[in-house]
Amino acid sequence: MTTRHSLTRRLIATVLLVELAAAAILVGAAVLHERHIRMAALDVMLRGRADTLLGAVQDSEDEADDVMLDKTGLNIPRNDFFRITDEKDRVLGESGPETSHLAAVLSSGDGISTMKLAGHRYRVIRFRGVRVVDPGRKDGGVVHTISAFYGLRVDHVWHEVFEAVRFSIIATLGLLGITALIMVWLVRRSLAPLHELASQAELVSFREGSFKTPESARQTAELKPLAAAIESALARLQLSFEQQRRLTSDAAHEMKTDLAIAKSSIQLLAMRTRTVAEYQRGLELCLDDYARLEKTVQQMLTLARVEHGDRIDRSTPASCDLCACVEVTIRQSHQLAELRQIKVHVGQAEEATVPIEERDGLLLCSNLLLNALQHSLPQTTVEIGIGYTEGDVILTVRDRGEGFAEKDLAHAFEPFYRGDPSRNRKSGGTGLGLAICKAICERAGGDIRIANRCGGGAEVTVRLPRSASVPAQDSGHLKPAVGD
Amino acid sequence: MRVLVIEDEERLAANLVAALREVGLAVDHAPDGIIGEQFAQQGVYDVVVLDLMLPGKSGMAVLRGLRQAKITTPVLILTAREGKESIVELLNTGADDYLSKPFDLGELLARIKALIRRGKGAAHPVMSIADVEMNTLEQTVSRAGKALDLSPTEYRILEYFMHRPRIVISKRELLEHLYDYDWEHHSNVIEAHISNLRRKLDANGAEPLIETLRHRGYRMREEREIQ
Numbered sequence: 245m246t247t248r249h250s251l252t253r254r255l256i257a258t259v260l261l262v263e264l265a266a267a268a269i270l271v272g273a274a275v276l277h278e279r280h281i282r283m284a285a286l287d288v289m290l291r292g293r294a295d296t297l298l299g300a301v302q303d304s305e306d307e308a309d310d311v312m313l314d315k316t317g318l319n320i321p322r323n324d325f326f327r328i329t330d331e332k333d334r335v336l337g338e339s340g341p342e343t344s345h346l347a348a349v350l351s352s353g354d355g356i357s358t359m360k361l362a363g364h365r366y367r368v369i370r371f372r373g374v375r376v377v378d379p380g381r382k383d384g385g386v387v388h389t390i391s392a393f394y395g396l397r398v399d400h401v402w403h404e405v406f407e408a409v410r411f412s413i414i415a416t417l418g419l420l421g422i423t424a425l426i427m428v429w430l431v432r433r434s435l436a437p438l439h440e441l442a443s444q445a446e447l448v449s450f451r452e453g454s455f456k457t458p459e460s461a462r463q464t465a466e467l468k469p470l471a472a473a474i475e476s477a478l479a480r481l482q483l484s485f486e487q488q489r490r491l492t493s494d495a496a497h498e499m500k501t502d503l504a505i506a507k508s509s510i511q512l513l514a515m516r517t518r519t520v521a522e523y524q525r526g527l528e529l530c531l532d533d534y535a536r537l538e539k540t541v542q543q544m545l546t547l548a549r550v551e552h553g554d555r556i557d558r559s560t561p562a563s564c565d566l567c568a569c570v571e572v573t574i575r576q577s578h579q580l581a582e583l584r585q586i587k588v589h590v591g592q593a594e595e596a597t598v599p600i601e602e603r604d605g606l607l608l609c610s611n612l613l614l615n616a617l618q619h620s621l622p623q624t625t626v627e628i629g630i631g632y633t634e635g636d637v638i639l640t641v642r643d644r645g646e647g648f649a650e651k652d653l654a655h656a657f658e659p660f661y662r663g664d665p666s667r668n669r670k671s672g673g674t675g676l677g678l679a680i681c682k683a684i685c686e687r688a689g690g691d692i693r694i695a696n697r698c699g700g701g702a703e704v705t706v707r708l709p710r711s712a713s714v715p716a717q718d719s720g721h722l723k724p725a726v727g728d
Numbered sequence: 729m730r731v732l733v734i735e736d737e738e739r740l741a742a743n744l745v746a747a748l749r750e751v752g753l754a755v756d757h758a759p760d761g762i763i764g765e766q767f768a769q770q771g772v773y774d775v776v777v778l779d780l781m782l783p784g785k786s787g788m789a790v791l792r793g794l795r796q797a798k799i800t801t802p803v804l805i806l807t808a809r810e811g812k813e814s815i816v817e818l819l820n821t822g823a824d825d826y827l828s829k830p831f832d833l834g835e836l837l838a839r840i841k842a843l844i845r846r847g848k849g850a851a852h853p854v855m856s857i858a859d860v861e862m863n864t865l866e867q868t869v870s871r872a873g874k875a876l877d878l879s880p881t882e883y884r885i886l887e888y889f890m891h892r893p894r895i896v897i898s899k900r901e902l903l904e905h906l907y908d909y910d911w912e913h914h915s916n917v918i919e920a921h922i923s924n925l926r927r928k929l930d931a932n933g934a935e936p937l938i939e940t941l942r943h944r945g946y947r948m949r950e951e952r953e954i955q
Contacts, residue, residue, distance in 0.1 A: 496808070497808045500828075501737055501808050501829055503830035504740055504806075504829035504831060505739045505743065507832075508743040508830075508831075511833035511834065512833060515747060516750065529739070532739075533739060
């Protein structure tokens, strides 16, 4: 069975325990107090009885001027015992059940003590008194030292004490029960906002509605941070869920369009019997259409790999030289640049090792360069610069094209975003290039920004951390930017 | 019959235009919403194929604009988006049909033909007026049970007449509905085609079906008048 910790139960149990302890101490104190009073009364009584007994020691009116115990008028309770002796150890009188057990009493000193005799507890007083026979005589009479002890049974005292405090014990227990009930109710009531919060959170689903903090939770100091945390966590989740949904929908739209093209090409070709040349031309077109579909799929897979790829696989830290990547990319896009009469200018830089895989580095550079080439006006220059700041590598790609519309700048890195309708698929892009770049940069702990240049064109700035393996040179100052 | 294709995806548009021309329709293509709306507003088309995601102006806006301008041309929507609401909204805005991408080309052509038929008030692909029977699927024509061999243009002219019996049709209207902007055309070309068509229709000394109304155009006579 799993152990479940209930706050309510724990609270109630704690308070009840404390209450119980307090009640126990109270009852204990009451009992002790009562017993003390009773004992004191008992002692007074004991002394009184002993004194009465001593008072009953009289002149025996004999030759030796001895003393005797005059029992007339003495009313000794049945359970008491006593023994009176004179200085000659003559027993003047004794009573009690078992005098043979009195050895212990006899050996004890004067004063009041409690002892156990013949299975009963007794309060015993032992004292000495002086009796003078014939004090009127010339010699002052005969002095007798009387020693006596008197015992009182005390068994009943405890019984009486409990009788006396029984009411307060019952009252305390009753009170305990009532406070427990009230507490359960109160605790439940004060925890109600928590339940409300929980039931509200239960209602959350991603399809519809958002989490709304119940007013009760908002006004509870302890719950407010929790509710706020839930709210913001859900908002973030919802946002990313929304993005994911949009991406899926956009991807589906993209794929469907590509599929529609490919399918219609084949069906058009199959509409009637055609000449061999027509078939050949048609097949070429079909192949192109499928190539485009393939490219879209490939780019989507790349984006998925870069965005959600296995992040744990870092046994050998990835690293690549961004300068080398730029060089390779320029060589690869040489033809396109020439075709569009665009020059590519690279500022000199030694090396810039960044913590990304080489294929990602190439992908990043080629996406940025191809983007710049595609949107450059003819006979302009695309400038690529690599600079360093403290611990970072800064890669800039600048073109002289139409730039971005202001409203599109914020969305430039969203997958499939085509703000400007003229930037549609005719330019050959799938709408994923910049999204892939962003994912690569963010995965490596860097970032990417895009801005319009004065005088037209766009400037993409990539910031990537320098790999730790390479000692940072020239740190502290930015190398002069390459270009104009 | 003349079709307008408003679609920004070049390859898809090219395929559509080619397929529609192959089944004997005149086709114009508009690459974005703004040009598409300008074309469609002329009201010379028998059906409009409209993509929803268009640069310049969305397909929905184009459709709304057409219906507000009282253009009743049937509109078929092509969409790649999911979601029932948008379809309901489209149909309520005035679309007549929709197909989602990727579509079947054959289905698209059949739907376009059905829309053209419906737009002209015919429900069946086989039409008959007097003793002339026209099968728009097989694109065959027969008179009094005897098959006629018509050229594609002659067939298209006759099809247009068959859709609008007893109504005076001007040369200009014929030109607008039978030719797209890619065709070189002159009104005397129409006259030549009509005279050829008449010759073939009335070959066996049958009653002349198409009459000429001076300065007004042509008219196809119906059964009652012939008998």
